Amino acid sequence: MATKTLARGMGTFFKECPCKAPTRCPHPYKIRYRDATGKQREESGYATQDKATTRLTELYQAKKGSQKAGPSEGEKIGVQTLEDFASNWIAHRARGLKDNSVESYERALTLHIIPRLGSRKVGTFTANAVDNFVGDMVLDDVGSAAQTNAYKVLRLVINSARHRGGLSLDPFLDTTPPDYQRKDILIPTLEELNLIRQHAHDDDLRLVVEMMSGCGLRNGEAHATNINGLVAADVYRITDQIHGRQRIPAPLKHRDWGEFRETPMPAKTRAHLMRHAETHSPDQLGYLMTNGGRGGAGVGGSPYYSGNAFRHKWQKTLGAAGITTRYTMYSLRHFFASNCLAMGIPITDVAEWMGHKSIEVTYRIYRHLMPSSIGRAARLLNAGI
Incomplete structure (x- = not known):
């Protein structure tokens, strides 16, 4: 039986049988269509034309709906700047933290993280970006305790974004965290x-x-x-x-x-x-x-x-x-x-x-x-x- 095409983009339905009157034979119909990613698909087992066209219509409507849908939460997070994402993160995170911990996190964000990384999009973070961040703090003579705290807070922020789909890979897997140097410990006699x-x-x-x-x-x-x-x-x-x-x-x-x-x-x-x-x-x-x-x-x-x-x-x-x-x-x-x-x-x-x-x-x-x-x-x- 010849392939029958519906409206543009909806797909086609057909039978693959030698029957002279395929519209009245018992063999099932097949449908062929392209999914939301553009890949061609086939399905079979539809007893009548109506059932085949109904299925094609459902698939077409679903595809149109997915094309009209806005970006996912992860995609929205990925294009946010770190400064914007971190401000929302600390606002929600603060509910479960002691006041002194919130103050420590805010200090790390305000003094070290945002000035160096605030304009970077969350989805673009790589191990190299994190290593450069640590290196910049070293060059700026930031104390090792402050470096360690800033690294910890940045990791918490990025992990939150990653778990919500903002980026796929963990940029901290191949990074070297700052050392907590003993030279900062000054003790009076x-x-x-x-x-x-x-x-x-x-x-x-x-x-x-x-x-x-x-x-x-x-x-x-x-x-x-x-x-x-x-x-x-x-x-x-x-x-x-x-x-x-x-x-x-x-x-x-x-x-x-x-x-x-x-x-x-x-x-x-x-x-x-x-x-x-x-x-x-x-x-x-x-x-x-x-x-x-x-x-x-x-x-x-x-x-x-x-x-x-x-x-x-x-x-x-x-x-x-x-x-x-x-x-x-x-x-x-x-x-x-x-x-x-x-x-x-x-x-x-x-x-x-x-x-x-x-x-x-x-x-x-x-x-x-x-x-x-x-x-x-x-x-x-x-x-x-």
């Missing part, structure tokens, strides 16, 4: 710490110095120093921190409200805290550092200190003490860790006291400070045999 104590004339700054160097607190945790944290003569309980941007109490890093950690409190640190409490009365919640609103009430009239409140006074103190090494206030926390490890305290305990998410974090940062144990182990084993 005890002599330098004493000089800092001597020249820190601001009472609140001095309390921060003592709490960070004596108990290993983070900056925001030191800003939240609380008289109620003295749960024993030699133990300080850390229950919260002051959120740097909003200047309000917030849960500890890696913890929810109600969760806490405890750290040993040296007698010297406790004595200084008690002296501070005698001359600076705690507020109703027990917080000792409530002068952060001086010179302006700040966000919501908060009396607490912002994250960088002491930066100027810290630099002035270092200058007065004659210290030229570029220590940050976080160096005081490093002093606590190095002091613990030098005294032979197990790194597992140090990791717990410092509030690290895992012992691997502590080990990566402070492995070079741990006294070598292989010689000591050999001596102990020799004594045992």
Whole structure:
């Protein structure tokens, strides 16, 4: 039977049989058409012309509908700039994150990722683009901790786009992540710490110095120093921190409200805290550092200190003490860790006291400070045999 063609683009139907009257023979009809990709297809098994043409009509309408349909979600994401996609990503991601994590992600995006990669289309990311990004940060003397965080955030953003169809290949499979260099870990000596104590004339700054160097607190945790944290003569309980941007109490890093950690409190640190409490009365919640609103009430009239409140006074103190090494206030926390490890305290305990998410974090940062144990182990084993 000769092939019969319907309207343009709809396809054809026919029979492949030797019958003289194919329209009345029992053999089924076949149809031939082109799918949405332009590839020719055939189907068989249609008992009548009506059924064959009905099927061709359905296929034609479906093809026309797919041609009229807009781009998929993945295609839309692929042509977005990284800046546009990341702004939506952080807005949705923030719902499930702690405030301090959101702040860390936003800082990485604002300071490092968007200025270098913001105009690039999401679907064009390759391993070479990621490696160039890391290389640019190195050339710009970005600190290794900031490099690591920016790399992590970029990977989270790109993975989100990839899982939604924005790009097909993982550009991070063949990249080299930045190294967290130990050279960034600057630790003051005890002599330098004493000089800092001597020249820190601001009472609140001095309390921060003592709490960070004596108990290993983070900056925001030191800003939240609380008289109620003295749960024993030699133990300080850390229950919260002051959120740097909003200047309000917030849960500890890696913890929810109600969760806490405890750290040993040296007698010297406790004595200084008690002296501070005698001359600076705690507020109703027990917080000792409530002068952060001086010179302006700040966000919501908060009396607490912002994250960088002491930066100027810290630099002035270092200058007065004659210290030229570029220590940050976080160096005081490093002093606590190095002091613990030098005294032979197990790194597992140090990791717990410092509030690290895992012992691997502590080990990566402070492995070079741990006294070598292989010689000591050999001596102990020799004594045992």
